Amino acid sequence: MRTVTAEIITIGDEILFGQIVDTNSAWMGTELTKLGIRVKQITSVSDEVSHIVAALNDARTRADVILMTGGLGPTKDDLTKTVLTAYFNTELQLHEPSLADVKAIFKNRNIELSELNRQQAFLPAACTPVRNAIGTAPGMWFEEDGKVFVSMPGVPFEMKRMMTDIVLPRLKEFFDTPQIIHKVVQTVGIPESTLAETLEPWETNLPPHIRLAYLPHINGVRLRLTGTGQEPEKLEDDLLEQLNQLTDLISPYIFAYGEISLEEVVGMLLNARNYTIATAESCTGGYLAHKITSIAGSSMYFMGSVIAYHNDVKVKELKVNPETLAQHGAVSEEVVREMAENVRLKFGTNVGIATSGVAGPDGGTPDKPVGTIWIAYADKEKTVTKLLRYNKGRLLNIEYTAMVALNLIRQSLTGTVEE
Amino acid sequence: MRTVTAEIITIGDEILFGQIVDTNSAWMGTELTKLGIRVKQITSVSDEVSHIVAALNDARTRADVILMTGGLGPTKDDLTKTVLTAYFNTELQLHEPSLADVKAIFKNRNIELSELNRQQAFLPAACTPVRNAIGTAPGMWFEEDGKVFVSMPGVPFEMKRMMTDIVLPRLKEFFDTPQIIHKVVQTVGIPESTLAETLEPWETNLPPHIRLAYLPHINGVRLRLTGTGQEPEKLEDDLLEQLNQLTDLISPYIFAYGEISLEEVVGMLLNARNYTIATAESCTGGYLAHKITSIAGSSMYFMGSVIAYHNDVKVKELKVNPETLAQHGAVSEEVVREMAENVRLKFGTNVGIATSGVAGPDGGTPDKPVGTIWIAYADKEKTVTKLLRYNKGRLLNIEYTAMVALNLIRQSLTGTVEE
Numbered sequence: 067m068r069t070v071t072a073e074i075i076t077i078g079d080e081i082l083f084g085q086i087v088d089t090n091s092a093w094m095g096t097e098l099t100k101l102g103i104r105v106k107q108i109t110s111v112s113d114e115v116s117h118i119v120a121a122l123n124d125a126r127t128r129a130d131v132i133l134m135t136g137g138l139g140p141t142k143d144d145l146t147k148t149v150l151t152a153y154f155n156t157e158l159q160l161h162e163p164s165l166a167d168v169k170a171i172f173k174n175r176n177i178e179l180s181e182l183n184r185q186q187a188f189l190p191a192a193c194t195p196v197r198n199a200i201g202t203a204p205g206m207w208f209e210e211d212g213k214v215f216v217s218m219p220g221v222p223f224e225m226k227r228m229m230t231d232i233v234l235p236r237l238k239e240f241f242d243t244p245q246i247i248h249k250v251v252q253t254v255g256i257p258e259s260t261l262a263e264t265l266e267p268w269e270t271n272l273p274p275h276i277r278l279a280y281l282p283h284i285n286g287v288r289l290r291l292t293g294t295g296q297e298p299e300k301l302e303d304d305l306l307e308q309l310n311q312l313t314d315l316i317s318p319y320i321f322a323y324g325e326i327s328l329e330e331v332v333g334m335l336l337n338a339r340n341y342t343i344a345t346a347e348s349c350t351g352g353y354l355a356h357k358i359t360s361i362a363g364s365s366m367y368f369m370g371s372v373i374a375y376h377n378d379v380k381v382k383e384l385k386v387n388p389e390t391l392a393q394h395g396a397v398s399e400e401v402v403r404e405m406a407e408n409v410r411l412k413f414g415t416n417v418g419i420a421t422s423g424v425a426g427p428d429g430g431t432p433d434k435p436v437g438t439i440w441i442a443y444a445d446k447e448k449t450v451t452k453l454l455r456y457n458k459g460r461l462l463n464i465e466y467t468a469m470v471a472l473n474l475i476r477q478s479l480t481g482t483v484e485e
Numbered sequence: 486m487r488t489v490t491a492e493i494i495t496i497g498d499e500i501l502f503g504q505i506v507d508t509n510s511a512w513m514g515t516e517l518t519k520l521g522i523r524v525k526q527i528t529s530v531s532d533e534v535s536h537i538v539a540a541l542n543d544a545r546t547r548a549d550v551i552l553m554t555g556g557l558g559p560t561k562d563d564l565t566k567t568v569l570t571a572y573f574n575t576e577l578q579l580h581e582p583s584l585a586d587v588k589a590i591f592k593n594r595n596i597e598l599s600e601l602n603r604q605q606a607f608l609p610a611a612c613t614p615v616r617n618a619i620g621t622a623p624g625m626w627f628e629e630d631g632k633v634f635v636s637m638p639g640v641p642f643e644m645k646r647m648m649t650d651i652v653l654p655r656l657k658e659f660f661d662t663p664q665i666i667h668k669v670v671q672t673v674g675i676p677e678s679t680l681a682e683t684l685e686p687w688e689t690n691l692p693p694h695i696r697l698a699y700l701p702h703i704n705g706v707r708l709r710l711t712g713t714g715q716e717p718e719k720l721e722d723d724l725l726e727q728l729n730q731l732t733d734l735i736s737p738y739i740f741a742y743g744e745i746s747l748e749e750v751v752g753m754l755l756n757a758r759n760y761t762i763a764t765a766e767s768c769t770g771g772y773l774a775h776k777i778t779s780i781a782g783s784s785m786y787f788m789g790s791v792i793a794y795h796n797d798v799k800v801k802e803l804k805v806n807p808e809t810l811a812q813h814g815a816v817s818e819e820v821v822r823e824m825a826e827n828v829r830l831k832f833g834t835n836v837g838i839a840t841s842g843v844a845g846p847d848g849g850t851p852d853k854p855v856g857t858i859w860i861a862y863a864d865k866e867k868t869v870t871k872l873l874r875y876n877k878g879r880l881l882n883i884e885y886t887a888m889v890a891l892n893l894i895r896q897s898l899t900g901t902v903e904e
Contacts, residue, residue: 081510081511081514081527082514082524082525082526082527083514083515083518083524083698084510084511084512084513084514084515084516084517084518084524085511085514085515085698085700086511087506087507087508087511088506088507088510088511088527089506091500091503091507091529092500092503092504092505092506092507093503094503095500095501095502095503095504096502096503096504097503098503099502099503105501105502105503105531106501106530106531106536107501107528107529107530107531107536107540108500108501108507108527108528108529109526109527109528109529110510110526110527110528111525111526112525112526117525117526121526124543248502257594257596258558258559258560259559259560259599259601259602259621260596260599262559262560262561262601263599263600263601269561278562279498279499279562280558280560280562281499281504281505282558282640288504290499290504345771345792347771350775351774351775351777351778351779351783351787352764352766352771352772352773352774352775352778352790352792353771353775353778354771355770355771355774355792356769356770356771356772356775356883358770359770359771359772359792359794359844359883360770360879360880360883362845362846362847362879363847364770364794365794365795365848368770368794368795369794369795369797369798370791370792370793370794370795370798370802371771371790371791371792372789372790372791372792372802373764373771373774373778373789373790373791373792374789375778375783375784375787375788375789376784376787376788376789378788379788379789379832383789383791413798425778426781427781428781428782429784455593455594455595456594458619458642459619459642460779460781461779462642464775464778464779
């Protein structure tokens with residue numbers, strides 16, 4: 067079966083000038099992929115007639131479906147409807163159901179219907195109107211030479227509603243799409259290149275209908291297996307077989323299958339053990355606690371933190387021995403160990419986790435340059451410490467430290483701490 | 486003077502499949518716009534040789550500069566370097582300085598250099614290498630027919646560093662771009678629509694060589710005045726005159742001129758008064774402390790925090806009266822007031838700031854729905870409280886709360902708290 071291909075065209079200067087981030091395309095890409103439609107290109111063009119036409123002409127040479135967003139507002143700089151009317155050699159005519167929708171919206175808002183908004187109910191005669199249940203600009207569905215062109219508003223919630231309710235079901239029916247299944251494996255603590263070398267022999271032997279992609283991120287490298295086929299069950303089996311082989315090769319570094327974050331995994335591990343946790347943070351300054359509490363329901367296991375930026379706070383609140391501080395300095399294995407052990411006792415939690423390091427850009431010494439960071443994990447049975455040397459600027463140093471700390475919790479709870 | 490045009494090409498299936506949102510292009514669009522270079526198109530293409538080549542061929546018909554990101558990793562699915570080597574009819578050769586950089590990075594991480602990473606130091610002979618100070622994939626700068634092609638990694642912080650340090654200055658020089666001066670005015674606490682209504686008469690009367698842009702963000706609305714001209718001094722004068730008029734209209738809402746963050750402004754206000762600060766956080770879970778400590782040098786004024794997620798911690802560590810808790814609940818003016826006042830006394834700081842609210846998605850009640858958040862500021866003379874009702878999802882609720890708390894510190898220190 068031939069793969070159905072799609073292209074997305076976003077229209078409007080605000081994306082080109084960087085005034086807004088294009089989140090629509092990622093959402094559409096996800097939904098089309100789930101449907102088995104392969105997105106070939108995403109193109110953002112300016113509000114210019116010739117440029118929009120050129121983009122349409124290019125796209126139809128490559129794709130079966132062209133999805134457009136933006137340029138449907140009532141103002142002068144919104145050109146999409148005008149362009150499409152000319153492009154499909156048709157003319158505008160009043161679409162009564164759309165006019166009724168627009169009128170209802172204005173009545174609901176208690177505003178008088180303006181002439182500009184009335185004009186939004188005039189649509190190209192050649193299109194099938196796509197109802198906008200929550201906004202004033204209807205969408206348009208065109209078919210030509212077996213290809214589909216859909217124009218939708220750029221307002222994210224209007225576009226999403228239209229896609230979900232109307233466009234995606236209609237595309238599925240129109241193209242009778244093949245089966246595509248993705249499996250995501252998330253790793254942490256192994257550099258992309260080491261991962262690639264480890265996986266190379268296996269990757270080379272992957273069957274042709276399964277592909278591997280590396281998606282690196284500060285929090286680790288995500289691996290994505292994509293399978294294409296006819297029979298969903300066989301495809302699922304093929305993918306699971308490859309997932310098992312993959313797992314055998316890199317199991318200690320895998321923290322999740324699917325779209326789950328490391329902090330979510332840590333929360334699940336704590337919950338499963340009925341454990342509570344507290345943090346004692348110096349260099350991360352609250353960011354580690356923030357990551358933990360970014361998860362809904364974290365109040366089940368997170369008790370609280372002491373952020374001990376100043377050494378006085380380390381001594382007074384975390385009972386770090388002033389002699390330890392004087393002898394080894396705040397950024398030391400000895401101090402971070404006391405911080406983790408003592409915050410655990412202070413809050414009566416099962417787990418204590420602590421950070422102390424030189425986040426930079428200042429504060430480094432020859433002995434302890436910027437990016438020297440100590441982390442400690444403590445529970446009833448053990449205390450584990452880890453030294454990082456990582457310097458990519460203050461904010462990334464903080465984020466990276468929090469990620470390694472979360473991984474240290476995961477490793478400690480699952481008994482997989484590296485030596 | 487002719488306008489220099491640019492196109493951005495992002496390479497990689499992960500954007501097309503919606504697995505990551507393309508934030509790089511928006512950032513690049515902003516920076517190019519600031520330089521006076523007009524972005525004509527942003528194109529995301531898949532990891533396929535013919536597709537990348539087609540995108541390059543299309544782009545060069547429209548633009549003077551083609552900036553590419555992605556596809557430079559050490560793995561098989563990364564094709565950009567191979568494609569560019571063929572496209573510019575050249576060959577790979579070892580670039581010794583890049584090899585030295587890659588080696589240094591691996592030495593620093595205490596990992597052995599792999600053959601795959603060694604290959605990253607092989608670059609097309611026809612390019613000028615662009616140094617990657619913080620990653621293993623160098624960038625490449627090509628020139629052909631008066632056009633510039635630059636390839637950079639897709640990792641945002643590596644791309645940004647490369648753009649800022651090398652690519653943008655080199656483009657400015659290469660194209661001798663016109664004089665463009667930007668003035669940024671940052672506002673907080675006023676909605677975009679109110680701002681637009683207030684500024685409309687003034688905006689309408691702006692001289693043609695000065696343009697205004699609204700850049701809304703969760704942290705407030707940034708206003709950017711852009712002046713284009715020949716004589717820098719006159720342009721600067723014209724912009725300052727408009728800045729003064731603008732300031733007269735919205736002065737209470739302006740927290741900064743230029744690219745300074747609210748947390749940086751708060752740090753400067755504290756430093757100027759020789760004040761110290763501590764936070765007591767419930768719903769923000771450390772995020773407020775993180776914002777404060779994201780600023781280099783914040784150890785001058787930030788002492789530490791108690792994150793009191795569990796009520797026991799509020800009572801034990803922050804001495805919140807259990808009767809206050811029982812009577813009013815954790816999310817109440819009374820409790821947040823005690824938290825702010827007591828954390829100030831506990832850490833011996835000039836200022837205490839506290840948050841307590843329902844971040845969601847669960848935990849709401851009819852009386853205190855999700856998004857009900859109390860904030861308190863305390864110093865020697867006064868305690869100021871503020872109630873928020875804001876619900877855009879857990880993470881945004883947390884971010885918004887931290888922003889309002891920072892603004893409350895700013896307003897309290899400058900004596901401009903609203904009634």
